[in-house]
Amino acid sequence: MDDAKKIIDSILAPATNNPPVNTGMANPTATAQPMQPVQINTTSVGAPAQVQTEPSPVAAAPQKKGFSLFGSRTMSIDIGKQKEEERLKKEAAKREEEARRTYEKGLASIRDLIAPSSVQITPNYIVINDLFIRTLFIFNYPRYIFPNWLSPLINIDQTMDIGMFIYPRDTKGVLDTLRKRSGQVQAALQNEAEKGLVRNPELEGAYQDIEELRDRLTRGEEKLFQFAIYITIYSKTLDELDMLSSRIESQLGGSLIYSKRAGFQMSEGFRSTIPLGSDLLDVARNMNTGALSTAFPFASMDLTSNEGIMYGINRHNNSLIIFDRFSLENANAVVFAKSGGGKSYSVKLEALRYMMTGAEIIIIDPENEYKNLCKVVGGSFLNMSLSSDDRINPFDLTKLPDNATEAEAEDNIRNALITLKGLFNLLLGSMNPEEDAIVEKALADVYTSKGISKDPQSQKNPPPLMSDFHEVLKKIPQADSIVKRLDRYVTGTFSNFFNQPTNINMNNPFVVFNIRDLEASFRPIAMYMVLDFIWSKIKHEKKKRLLIVDEAWTMMEHEDAARFIFSIAKRARKYYCGLTTIAQDVEDFLGNKYGKAIITNSSLQLLLRQSPASIEAVTKTFNLTQAEAALLLESGVGEGLFFAGLNHVAIKIIASYTEDQIVTTSPKQQIEQAAAAGTTLEQTEKT
Numbered sequence: 133m134d135d136a137k138k139i140i141d142s143i144l145a146p147a148t149n150n151p152p153v154n155t156g157m158a159n160p161t162a163t164a165q166p167m168q169p170v171q172i173n174t175t176s177v178g179a180p181a182q183v184q185t186e187p188s189p190v191a192a193a194p195q196k197k198g199f200s201l202f203g204s205r206t207m208s209i210d211i212g213k214q215k216e217e218e219r220l221k222k223e224a225a226k227r228e229e230e231a232r233r234t235y236e237k238g239l240a241s242i243r244d245l246i247a248p249s250s251v252q253i254t255p256n257y258i259v260i261n262d263l264f265i266r267t268l269f270i271f272n273y274p275r276y277i278f279p280n281w282l283s284p285l286i287n288i289d290q291t292m293d294i295g296m297f298i299y300p301r302d303t304k305g306v307l308d309t310l311r312k313r314s315g316q317v318q319a320a321l322q323n324e325a326e327k328g329l330v331r332n333p334e335l336e337g338a339y340q341d342i343e344e345l346r347d348r349l350t351r352g353e354e355k356l357f358q359f360a361i362y363i364t365i366y367s368k369t370l371d372e373l374d375m376l377s378s379r380i381e382s383q384l385g386g387s388l389i390y391s392k393r394a395g396f397q398m399s400e401g402f403r404s405t406i407p408l409g410s411d412l413l414d415v416a417r418n419m420n421t422g423a424l425s426t427a428f429p430f431a432s433m434d435l436t437s438n439e440g441i442m443y444g445i446n447r448h449n450n451s452l453i454i455f456d457r458f459s460l461e462n463a464n465a466v467v468f469a470k471s472g473g474g475k476s477y478s479v480k481l482e483a484l485r486y487m488m489t490g491a492e493i494i495i496i497d498p499e500n501e502y503k504n505l506c507k508v509v510g511g512s513f514l515n516m517s518l519s520s521d522d523r524i525n526p527f528d529l530t531k532l533p534d535n536a537t538e539a540e541a542e543d544n545i546r547n548a549l550i551t552l553k554g555l556f557n558l559l560l561g562s563m564n565p566e567e568d569a570i571v572e573k574a575l576a577d578v579y580t581s582k583g584i585s586k587d588p589q590s591q592k593n594p595p596p597l598m599s600d601f602h603e604v605l606k607k608i609p610q611a612d613s614i615v616k617r618l619d620r621y622v623t624g625t626f627s628n629f630f631n632q633p634t635n636i637n638m639n640n641p642f643v644v645f646n647i648r649d650l651e652a653s654f655r656p657i658a659m660y661m662v663l664d665f666i667w668s669k670i671k672h673e674k675k676k677r678l679l680i681v682d683e684a685w686t687m688m689e690h691e692d693a694a695r696f697i698f699s700i701a702k703r704a705r706k707y708y709c710g711l712t713t714i715a716q717d718v719e720d721f722l723g724n725k726y727g728k729a730i731i732t733n734s735s736l737q738l739l740l741r742q743s744p745a746s747i748e749a750v751t752k753t754f755n756l757t758q759a760e761a762a763l764l765l766e767s768g769v770g771e772g773l774f775f776a777g778l779n780h781v782a783i784k785i786i787a788s789y790t791e792d793q794i795v796t797t798s799p800k801q802q803i804e805q806a807a808a809a810g811t812t813l814e815q816t817e818k819t
């Protein structure tokens with residue numbers, strides 16, 4: 133238990149160096165230090181301390197002078213009295229001090245609050261409360277060590293503390309030792325040669341290494357260090373702890389780095405990895421600068437690859453971030469920032485640059501922001517609104533390839549039915565189980581009524597329209613309420629939008645669906661229809677594509693819509709498609725379970741400027757460090773963090789002058805551009 137006390141003491145040691153706020157410390161031995169000043173205070177009761185030890189000249193003077201009998205007697209009585217008084221005072225002070233200590237012992241202190249209720253130290257692990265703890269140390273490294281060998285260890289998703297101690301060594305002393313060592317090895321080599329033995333590569337290697345190191349040390353190119361590294365792992369159970377230990381040992385062993393458990397030294401090991409800077413295990417190995425630098429625990433800060441597009445500038449080192457999102461596990465991306473943070477701007481830039489690599493771009497634009505870009509690249513801009521002429525029929529089937537089998541055709545209809553059911557969930561509001569069954573049946577019937585079946589050829593027939601579905605429903609007696617709710621999509625105000633055959637074509641490498649002019653409540657439905665239409669197209673023909681959903685949070689509020697985006701995110705990879713989801717508020721986005729899943733299914737994550745209100749949720753969702761969170765708070769427009777797989781870099785998104793002119797969303801710039809072209813902004817928007 134003595135050790136346990138040491139652990140607690142060492143954790144709390146820094147606190148006791150400063151006079152604690154609450155002096156009621158429970159541990160008298162540890163508090164002896166800071167309490168000393170208080171003891172000195174007791175001299176205020178008696179004479180000043182110096183009088184007792186070293187009589188001052190003034191106090192001594194009467195003694196020397198008083199040689200007369202009378203005089204000397206009074207003096208000695210005086211002194212006797214004084215001594216007695218002093219003794220009494222000292223005793224009183226001592227009692228007072230003891231009383232104070234006893235009182236303070238009874239006070240709860242910070243120490244009491246934070247100390248664990250139990251610490252058990254065994255030769256193989258420590259148990260603090262219910263947590264099992266073990267420390268490992270590295271005792272041997274290979275001759276060649278690869279950069280970033282620590283990173284797989286750090287990336288294990290487990291709590292661990294790693295303590296590194298780097299002791300610089302005096303080069304002069306090292307050189308002397310190396311010289312001796314070099315002499316010995318050389319002698320051994322010579323000896324073997326004289327005996328006529330075959331050459332010994334091991335000795336030769338050692339000799340070369342020593343000589344090389346001596347050269348480098350002498351020239352000052354390298355320095356010598358001693359390096360110690362300890363890893364403390366934490367687990368809820370002993371089994372888990374054992375498993376984790378083995379995992380770490382084999383992980384390191386894979387790079388020929390050998391570790392051991394700090395048997396019988398668990399307490400020392402644990403204390404060496406808490407941030408106190410005390411190395412109690414003392415297992416250090418010699419390393420030169422080059423080898424030591426490989427232990428730098430961070431993945432490369434560079435994100436410059438040979439292919440892809442330029443995303444921006446790396447704010448750590450001003451290198452370029454050049455990257456191909458299609459090289460990742462999936463090509464999906466999420467972009468989060470507060471309004472005006474530069475989300476649309478950066479996504480537009482990315483789209484523009486990806487077009488140059490031959491990718492097709494499809495955008496859902498709820499703010500009418502992509503028009504200029506679309507015009508410049510000669511894309512097709514489709515207006516999804518009640519008054520426009522661009523139409524999508526939600527009953528369209530995905531086009532099958534010419535050699536499609538019956539099974540594929542059947543699958544095709546089944547998929548269409550699933551998406552249509554999602555759409556009707558949005559259109560009709562919540563449905564009870566009976567209504568659900570009715571809609572399902574009617575959907576199947578309406579395709580049959582048009583002669584569409586699992587025969588691949590039959591799927592070339594014109595698909596049904598909303599009014600056909602309405603007719604089928606009317607014939608079902610229990611479908612009354614559904615029929616009524618569906619009326620407005622067939623004959624009412626919305627019929628134009630829903631009850632027409634598809635007349636748009638997507639044979640343009642850049643297509644924008646503008647849904648700004650749709651009624652807000654109607655937008656998720658339109659987005660759903662549009663996404664379904666796009667998804668059919670993507671499934672029909674594999675091609676490198678980016679599908680961008682701006683302000684996706686409007687859709688995420690609706691479960692069916694969110695589920696649909698998620699299913700696209702999950703399957704996009706198979707079709708060589710990358711989905712980009714843009715949203716403002718992480719918390720909103722995580723409001724339903726699909727939000728989180730979309731984020732985890734996106735290998736690329738771009739976080740731009742965040743508001744203080746949302747930073748906590750962002751930090752939690754993306755496992756940011758404190759420094760990263762701070763960086764996001766103080767970022768300017770177009771600045772933030774760029775995560776590609778395991779790489780994290782701070783990014784600044786920059787555009788060339790021409791690009792900026794094309795992608796800007798600043799109204800001021802747009803008006804200036806329009807004026808320069810001799811028109812007004814309204815006129816430009818209309819064309």
Ligand SMILES: Nc1ncnc2c1ncn2[C@@H]1O[C@H](COP(=O)(O)OP(=O)(O)O)[C@@H](O)[C@H]1O
Nearest residue numbers: 471472473474475476477769770785796797798
């Ligand atoms: N990287 C950038 N460089 C220069 N201006 C930018 C950059 N990013 C955004 N902007 C400007 O900031 C404003 C807001 O950008 P925008 O992309 O519309 O924000 P969000 O979509 O996040 O609301 C626009 O005027 C845009 O031109």
Ligand SMILES: [Mg+2]
Nearest residue numbers: 475476477682
């Ligand atoms: Mg925007």
